[in-house]
Amino acid sequence: MSAIEGIARTNYAYLDEQTKRMIRRAILKAIAIPGYQVPFASREMPMPYGWGTGGVQVTAAIIGPQDRLKVIDQGADDTTNAVSIRAFFEKVAQVTVTTHTREATIIQTRHRIPEAPLGEGQVLVYQVPIPEPLRFLEPRETETRMMHALEEYGLMHVKLYEDIARNGHIATTYAYPVQVAGRYVMDPSPIPKFDNPKMDRSPALQLFGAGREKRIYAVPPFTEVKSLDFEDHPFTIQHFDKPCALCGSTHSYLDEVVLDDRGGRMFVCSDTDFCEERREAGHVGELGVPA
């Protein structure tokens, strides 16, 4: 190693130690108050806001050389955001990376929860754009903070009610608001509501980082996460008419892929690792080829 390389090196996992301590303290308080958004002094990262700077900072504060990191973007391991964040941590944290959900100790995610059930030793780190579930209903931070303090979530129920009044059903399909441990209403980040039930009593620790909005929040393992609904309009998840065209799965979240300009389209698993594992196990969909 040349002298220049020695000088130019950043600290382990990119962030300086004082920043990591600040984030670590915020994470501990977030775990102690499930669903409450802890303010933190978000740093500039070598990527723009909106690319997952919150999730990256949370991951950087917890990751160690013994970890195996998986990064997904909309369920896929091979999209730009996932590839670049994975490469970033390979470089700055000398960490082993994987695309297999079961092998990972830390999974950083943008907008999906993996289909494979998560286990006790795993940490799921969400990239969050707008952490405040009430923000589009009330733009003032002072007001939304007061609403959380007083547990005053009537406005959110009015919003869901208006959905029903206009559309006959709750039309919110992603970033569907949840109540954590019976207290704080929380934005689960823009995951499809299909994934909401996976958050409930998950054995994995779930951490949420919002870089631009400077908030960290958490759901500890085995914690109740309830999607808001009404007795006569209970929460339901999306269902798909067709199975995955590649692996034939009927119980996973599917993406629509346009095939041509004559209306041709296919539906495939959004979780690429899940789909690959199924195809390796011999499952074939109508457009798939046997592995």
Place this chain on the structure above:
Amino acid sequence: MPKTAKATYYGAFADAVLDAQAAFRGLMDAMARPGRIHRFAELASPPAPLSPAQGTIALTLFDQDTPVHLTPALAASAVASWLSFQTGAPLTADRLQGRFALVEKGVAFPALSGFALGTQDYPDRSTTLIVELEALAGGPERCIAGPGIDGEATMAPIGLPEAFPALWAENGAQFPRGVDLILTAGDACLCLPRTTRLLG
């Protein structure tokens, strides 16, 4: 060199970065799974009466941004200068100012309501108490429940006062306000975030 001065400059992590990371991961998992005992592998060796686990947590979380409250005995011991030198954390006699509070083994269990409980709109601005006990296992079994616990779990620390269930219930009743508790013994810790309930 006088003995007290020497104690001040030694006892930090062998690897400041990776040891702090490993210690934090253990502590995070312990906070996420209340009642579960975590034994630290990489330990600080602070001067007595601070325990290795307490010293490890101090090096992992304390810095110039976190005022720390010490009991009178700790404040008068070599621990005060060790903490100042190793972490840069300002020491405060005011319980309400302490982001953290350290309590050594064998003194009266602190009155939890005397510390910062946070506010209703910023409940995170509360003190985390790090209290050394005789042992974390082998005492009277207590059932606990709450976030992080699958159904119910048990813990059996030795050294909690008889009035602890009442103190802890009072702390929990103020949710989302309240202090968080890290119990330590020797090289191990056990966390009780404010959400953990003592059953029976």
